[in-house]
Amino acid sequence: MSSGMTRAWAIAAILGASAPVLADTPATTVGNGNVVAADHPITITLPGERSSENLELVGGMAGVGLVIAGLGVFYHLDSRSTSNTVSAEAPTSLPWTDADQAQYDHAHSLAVRAGVCYGIGGAILVGALITWIATAPDDQHVVIQPHVTPTVAPTPGGAMLGGQWRF
Numbered sequence: 001m002s003s004g005m006t007r008a009w010a011i012a013a014i015l016g017a018s019a020p021v022l023a024d025t026p027a028t029t030v031g032n033g034n035v036v037a038a039d040h041p042i043t044i045t046l047p048g049e050r051s052s053e054n055l056e057l058v059g060g061m062a063g064v065g066l067v068i069a070g071l072g073v074f075y076h077l078d079s080r081s082t083s084n085t086v087s088a089e090a091p092t093s094l095p096w097t098d099a100d101q102a103q104y105d106h107a108h109s110l111a112v113r114a115g116v117c118y119g120i121g122g123a124i125l126v127g128a129l130i131t132w133i134a135t136a137p138d139d140q141h142v143v144i145q146p147h148v149t150p151t152v153a154p155t156p157g158g159a160m161l162g163g164q165w166r167f
Contacts, residue, residue: 042144048137058132065124072117079110 086103153160 044142044144046140046142048139050135050137054135058128058135061124061128061131065121065128067121068117068124069121072114072121075110075114075117079107079114082110083107 082103086100086107150161150163153162
């Protein structure tokens, strides 16, 4: 054997393999993979997954909240356009009529509806957010015991050290 082969097999002997009879011997398993694996377990943290019922609940709450808030925007814009017809920009020397009062009252009732829709829609959206946070699934911790098998393959002029891993 060459000095490179001798050094390689000396390393392999330290790892637990014996020197081969022929230099053309295929790769040899060295050491005990189970002993190495027990010393180095791998711990992985996986995020928890939400159930489809949870996703439907939170999505439904958010959807309803957005629809009601959108209705509030509709009432708000309608109130604004109605109140613009009876604004301070109109001539103030004219007497206040019953039609002006009716438009003012209609604009006020639309503004109240908009405020109510904003409040209810916002409360439902906040409830959806709180539900999303409160029902977050716990992370899962998975321990993997790898099985490591160091290998030695004799080559001309030395040897090649390597390894195999299984999970």
